[in-house]
Amino acid sequence: MPEYTALAVLSVILVVLLECQVLRTxxxxxKQYWCAMAIVAFFQALVDGWLTKLSAPIVMYDPQQHLGVRFPWDIPVEDYLFGFSMVTLAILLWVRSGRT
Structure with a gap:
């Protein structure tokens, strides 16, 4: 498995385990969490799609480091996994700190 893919999957697993086994928020x-994640995914697709478009990329990836699956607009699917992990971890820590 390519390194970027492996790390993206690992980040999701670790964040979900952290929530389910430790934080338990x-x-x-x-519904608020899933609504927030839908909003994040929408804007991530817009911005990431512009940054990674194959016709004129601003950000380029080593093809050997990811699966090569891009959806939509040339976005590597691993970017969604990292986005999920980053935003979810931030929300979990925010809720855990009592700032809800």
């Missing part, structure tokens, strides 16, 4: 059961 319950955010995965809330």
């Amino acid at each position: 319950g955010v995965f059961r809330t």
